[in-house]
Amino acid sequence: MTRTAVCIYAEADGGSRLVNLAIPLTRKVIAEDGTAHWEGIAPASIWGIASGDPNHATDWHPCGMAGLSITLEGEWEIEATDGTRRRLGPGDVLVMLDTTGTGHRSWPGGESRCLTMGVGFGEGVEDQMRALLAETLAAR
Template identity: 35%
Template sequence: MLVTHIFADARGESHFANVEIPLTLIPVAAHLPQMRASPSIASIHTQFVVVPPAVIAHDWHPAPARQFVLLLKGELEVEVSDGERRAFTQGAIVFLEDTKGRGHKGHAVNDDELILAFIPVPDGTTIKTLRDGECRSGAP
């Protein structure tokens, strides 16, 4: 499963990367066939946020925590401090690790609101542990 990774380098500059999270054929529920699924990923909490169009074009900011952001509704363009911009649409999954430095900046694509899900992860969960399948929380 492809996830966009936003991270900060040693100088605090933010960048994009594409990272593949491994999916393995496993039983996920009784009485259903096996399905491709990621390893269980522990989370601290989940928060759904409706973002009005006027707030989307926010100034530069680092992520408040290492977290997944799921774009549930709307379109958004994100800029990182190295100058690259990427467009995201409904269904996009982004893993933010730019918790230090300049961060990233959102740009409105249209006049529609966004619905986002923010899912912070515990210390020790990094893009490397996600990519390498080392993020098991003990949950089924």
């Protein structure tokens, strides 16, 4: 099973693009003895929850590190250098792979604050996500 996420990535020319990316879901498994474990879980290196000011927009910038941005509350918009924009709301997941180049810009999508959870990819996960992105782009 998968879930569709928005992915921002850098192209060879330094520009950024947005694409839908089907990311695999993990699965909770209950053993016969009642203990639970997760299958398919990926390691994370860092995480945090940020509160976005509804009056603050960012200028062009690449992501500081590859990871996820998960919108918990409110809305915000992201724009790639090709002019494509996406509005992200509660439950939306952004896969951040534009760690080089011009990057993206973003701004609040409403009048209230926006809460997002940022999760930095752990060892090997960025490579897995870039491979998934390459497969997605090749299939277009």
